[in-house]
Amino acid sequence: MTTQTTTPQDAAGRPARPARTPKPNGQWKIDGTTPLNHNEEFKQEGPPLEVRERIESTYAHEGFDSIADDDLHGRFRWWGLYTQRKPGIDGGRTATLEPHELEDRYFMLRVRTDGAELTPDALRVLGGISEDFGRGTADVTDRQNIQYHWIEIESMPEIWRRLDTVGLETTTACGDSPRAFLGSPVAGIASDEIIDATPVIDEIKRRFIGDPALANLPRKFKTAISGHPSLDVVHEINDISLVGVEHPERGAGFDLWVGGGLSTAPRLGERLGVFVTADQAPDVWHGVIRIFRDYGYRRLRNKARLKFLLKDWGPEKFREVLETEYLGYALPDGPPPAPATRPGDHVGVHEQKDGDFYVGAAPVVGRVGGGTLTGLADLLESVGARSARLTAHQKVVVLGVPADRVDELVDGLEPLGLTARPSLFRRNTIACTGIEFCKLAIVDTKDTAARVIAELEQRLDEQAEQLDRPISLNVNGCPNSCARIQTADIGLKGQIITVDGEQMPGFQVHLGGSLAGQGHDAGGLGRTVRGLKIPATEIADYVERVVRRYAADRTDGESFAEWAHRADEAVLQ
Template identity: 55%
Template sequence: MTSQVSAGQLGVEKPEKAEKPAKPPARPRKSQGQWLIDGTTPLNHPEEVKADDPGLAVKQRVIEQYATAGFDAITPDDLAPRLKWCGIYTQRRQDLGGELTGQLSDAELQDKYFMMRVRFDGGIATPEQFRTVGEISQEFARSTADFTDRQNIQLHWIEIENVPEIWNRLDSVGLSTLLGCGDVPRVILGSPVAGIAADELIDATPAIRRIQHELLPREEFHNLPRKFKSAISGNPRQDITHEIQDLAFIGVNHPEHGPGFDVYVGGGLSTNPMIAQRLGVWVPLEQVPDVWAGVVRIFRDYGYRRLRNRARLKFLVADWGIEKFREVLENDYLHTKLIDGPAAPPAPRYRDHLGVHPQKDGKFYVGVKPTVGHTTGEQLVAIANVADQFGITRIRTTVDKELLFLDVAAEDVTRLQEALTDIGLFAHPSEFRRGIVSCTGLEFCKLAHVTTKSRAIELVDDLEERLGDLDVPLKISLNGCPNSCARTQIADIGLKGQTVTDADGNRVEGFQVHLGGAIGLNPDFGRKLRGHKVTSVELGDYVYRLVNKYKQQRTDGEQFRDWVLRAEEADLQ
């Protein structure tokens, strides 16, 4: 071992010790707008608006003023953001192309019509509710209606003058648009077969209902840094996309305590995608609402409010780490320790509920799909009529934009499927139709660059005509902008809309390509083909070529995303 020898021991004159330069004073920490650290003084205009007047206060102004005075009477801060708290916001002008997105302000892009979002917490619906929404669609929304991947129904072309009447009709059947948008807890996702599936671990419906009726109305949850997405399912299919939620509870069996929930926090997509992390706890059914409220309060008190693009729970979880997040939740919000719990095993098979499945009571549920969730007011009424014809009183919506008809007698299954096929709902769709997802796109969205929904329908028709079907699942996502409402990063083929340059140098609608994303077994955001863009005109040929390459090169049992991750770049172009 070499010993340390000083300069003095070597007879060398020791130089005078130079004075260390004084350390510059540490720069003060920049405020992130975290209420419990930085105080509640607003740091931007959206926060000022929320501090000035609660979002839901605008509801009464709609009823008493705007419905009479009309669109031009709505004050700018009520128009955006407060009306979002009521589940409505302006849609895009029809005469403005995607090349103007990001070039014009929101006020310049918006029309005098609204999108309206009707909540279906847990996906729970009745034929009477569908009939009412269908009639509203026909009378007030130019017969538009779309099922969303958050189990809601969205209407378009809504005029402010008709909103109070629409609210009254929805209220008469137990539906609401309140808290459908805005910086609030959005609709609570739930298993569409809660309480009836033969393979269910635990029915989460009581927890969803308690959150919906007891917690959501509280004003303390109506001013969050931004939106908050949560989901609860006790089904082993894990049918709520828990990996990309701010907060999710999925069913798991504890070796000592029995059925309960595994908890995930901090998931989300958009421009900074993150997979949710396990808290490492087991939560019993009766404690779910308390844990839900505790996590929302952490987000309210510690979430970043200064910059809107960082005002999501996932950024706080990433910065804190899961251990600190659990510690703060237990010590400061729940005031009790949570039980350590096992991870729920992954669900590698289909998570959707298409087809015919047994219920625990001996009856069956039937799952069908409208292509990309697109429907009309007339079709909603027809759905209600078919349900009435077969004595069905319970319908469910799903995160895959399906519809489920519960409590079907064995002798009625085939006839029900035939009746649903007659109105455009497919019980046995091709894998292309089964796995296609799109956002609203340029037709109505002010953030979009490209048309998506009609293009997705055309793409499915084209692939079925040219390829027939596929023998493995294939998720295709068309998104109009980078925000990933259609879950681009977790699709087998993710298509992110943007303006691109074609071979002739023209600026046209197109897509950036993202391949091999997945949730479930080995969740991952897949492979982005940097610099590879496809024009909308080329889209059908590109997907056809890509699927054919997969069919030619795959090994036995190889899924599409596994082939993508090993394929040569040229084969993916």
């Protein structure tokens, strides 16, 4: 008997094309560990953390020209080092030049603090590194890092030696690794704290930071852990967040969020609906990061964040995999965090649970410098304060100020460029590094934002006193959203724009973004206004115009974000 085979046909009767085999996504547990791009190749060819030994033994002695390419443009990041932008290259050339044409022979360096207290000794070390090796530069980032510029490779062994003396590090401050942790600046001292997350952060760091098994992730992995009811660590936009909650039967613990992130494909994190005790938290963190390592997408860099895996899986599957494959036990259901009690920047004077005070102070868009850090150390000692912490909003919080020395501290901060009584816009404006040092940037940010703040302080001083809600202004130098533009009341994304046939630095506008810890009841992404692009020289004009319109049009208690989402586009121009 002859068996006749039939060729599959399409609807028109033509031979059907064979189905395409889907391309592997580079998920280790599904596709295997064969590298699918050069980033994955160099991470397997030489463990990234091992580059520190080469820096100390070879590159620091033989200089910049001795650095191997995959170390310079790859593995150095695992120790907080990126080459910085060469001066004089305008933003219009950012996308047209190769990385080696944009980069200088100097480095940006990030020092992670992970929500830790910075003693006067630590502040002096940080200030000394700025003055001795960074031409006086130092910024407080919105990841609670201290970021330097103008660092030479020859200086790194001494910088690491100094950091070691005060318990600070640059380990996995950048790279495809567990980045710096966000922790509450008032952990352990706030009278209204739900749970002190400091022991959890310390235990995770002790067990896992620097672990080679976690040093080859698909991309970066960001962590936020806080037990303060102000929701002060922007938990909605981290890969993993543990947020303090009170369980009705189990007491204080954490609500678990995963899969948040911004950049060009913003996505807010989602709750898994579980309750995590402080004892369980390190293992839960370890489980989530290993899911990312094992199942995260590695083929395309722009799809390699945890948020893309969560989008495809959904929170129910993510929870199931976490519990069955990585923990070996089920987590109980738990409550969501309550609405934020107040803004999470902690600016101003607040009483601690022990009767001392903490004081939150604002620099201008995070700029501090070596002199400010050293001067702050002297001021803390002179008033008998305990330490300082950094915030996720580019601010500084001084802890343990005796009640009778608070006024002296507040007055002493002003000459240092810090203020506990900032204007509306100095308090609520953050900015990324921008074109001054960043190879990805298109426009200036820090100096631009500082000029805008100064102008708005003059123009809207009386108006600001009438507003009962903060208005955040976030300024970013490129589309990557290091300054969180999609979650600001007014977010500015840098680009080259054309006005009357002339190209110039400008910004696309995002309006109505919010996060729970910024004085809003819930987080949400902002909207863009069609065709709205503003020259850098006209930012203050635009902000003044839209804030005055908000003040005139809003209903009782309506936030800027709520108003911006309901307003007609014509009103927002």
